[in-house]
Amino acid sequence: MKCEMIRDLLPLYIDGLTSEESNREIEKHLKNCRGCQKYYQEMTGEIGEDISISEEEIQELQVIKKIKKKNKRKMFGVLTGIVLALAVCVMVLFTQWYSSANSEEVTVDYGVRGNVAYCAIETKPGYSMEINGSSSHLKILRLRKTMSPKGQTISWEEKIGTEENPCKWTIEFQDKIMVIENGQLTKEKEK
Ligand SMILES: [Zn+2]
Structure with missing residues (x-):
């Protein structure tokens, strides 16, 4: 068949109105004629895989x-x-x-100097403390590594009180609680 005839038949072919014999002729022609192939693709707006892509190309695509x-x-x-x-x-x-802020990871120093009670908490070198509260009830939340080679010390002091009304400090670690009254450890409780 001539290209002209094929192109005339293509709209019918696309709509499925051509006979089987015509279909065979058209497909055979399309396989061998680039021009009609292009024309057909433009009409359908898609690339007819079985027509325009050869077996080799399909295999290549599959490999990709x-x-x-x-x-x-x-x-x-x-x-x-x-x-x-x-x-x-x-x-x-x-x-x-x-x-974690365990009590073994810091040094707790306390005592009395004259009529003043003191307490100092010191970390290992390269650590600092994250604390909460005040000396009356100090919570050591955690230790943090720092860039500094030095450790951190928190210290305070207070005039000692009477036996009935002592100056009283509670230090809370993750593992235990220490109570210091008038510079003396009066209670140490595991948590
Ligand atoms: Zn043709």
Whole structure:
């Protein structure tokens, strides 16, 4: 068939109104004629895969698809790895930078100088304290690692009171509570 005739038949062919014999002729022609192929594609607005793409090209496409899929899976694996590594880093940093405020991790010094009671809490070098409250009830919340090679000391003093009305300090750690009255440890309770 001539191109002109094919092109005349294409609208009918697209609507499925042509006979089977005509269909065979048209498809055969389309397979071999680039011009009519283009014309057909323009009419349908799509690329007729079975007509314009050869077996070889389909195989090529499938290979590309497979590679893409493989790459996708690889990327997913790499991303998952990165996320996991980051999570571990954050956890390690967190436990390194914040340690629980157990009483063994600080030094508590207390006593009496003349008629004044004193108390000093000192961290290990490279740590500072996060505290809450005041000397009457001081809570050591946690220890934080610092860039400084020095530790942190919190100290205070107060005139000692009478036996009935002593100057009384409560220091609360994560593991225990200490009560100091007039510069003497009067109570030490595990939490
Ligand atoms: Zn043609």
